[in-house]
């Protein structure tokens with residue numbers, strides 16, 4: 369794809385809004401984002417194993433539910449940890465509901481999984497909506513992902529590692545260290561500035577189908 373401009377979280381929201389108004393619905397963008405991230409993970413971890421998806425309450429968590437669905441269909445043994453409780457945004461709720469039809473273990477906020485024994489872990493806790501410091505639940509979830517990585521799991525960050533601010537690259541104490549970050553449509557400053565990029569690992573930009581014309585916002 370073309371090397372697009374780096375955009376802020378707010379610009380990204382406006383680009384997504386323009387795409388939605390042009391007919392590429394938000395839920396389709398979430399589907400495209402989750403599938404693109406899953407494809408990159410599957411390419412790096414081709415043998416199905418145990419996958420942990422740590423999901424937040426926003427649309428970043430929604431992308432994580434898409435990944436969980438794709439992984440389960442591909443034969444992975446998938447657990448989803450709702451680290452901050454049930455999702456709150458409509459599209460994330462829809463994708464959460466679709467998991468009920470699959471052999472996916474869903475853990476509530478109070479059921480923290482073990483950090484060991486995962487081939488891969490997906491950080492779908494916070495994306496562009498994160499700002500400020502981590503609260504206790506976020507600290508626990510980011511800590512778990514970092515311990516899973518220390519125990520050998522390959523960590524994929526969805527859009528950006530949780531605990532980082534997309535616009536300033538500022539890293540909250542305890543932020544996630546990823547092996548791979550798949551970002552969507554356009555890079556944000558966190559992907560290009562050294563302070564943020566150090567947490568991202570490899571950065572891949574995925575096309576989620578947004579038409580070029582929608583970037584003139």
Ligand SMILES: NC(=O)C1=CN([C@@H]2O[C@H](COP(=O)(O)OP(=O)(O)OC[C@H]3O[C@@H](n4cnc5c(N)ncnc54)[C@H](OP(=O)(O)O)[C@@H]3O)[C@@H](O)[C@H]2O)[C@@H](O)CC1
Nearest residue numbers: 397398425426427428494495496497498499500501503527
């Ligand atoms: N828009 C689209 O169509 C598409 C968007 N896409 C995806 O959506 C992502 C953006 O989603 P989003 O805007 O829902 O925000 P998101 O990153 O999930 O975070 C919100 C959550 O974070 C929380 N939170 C924030 N700060 C916090 C703190 N300090 N400590 C603790 N919690 C904190 C906040 O909680 P609250 O403050 O409301 O209690 C809320 O629950 C984007 O990165 C991409 O992955 C793709 O699917 C493509 C289509």
Ligand SMILES: [K+]
Nearest residue numbers: 491494526528
């Ligand atoms: K994330």
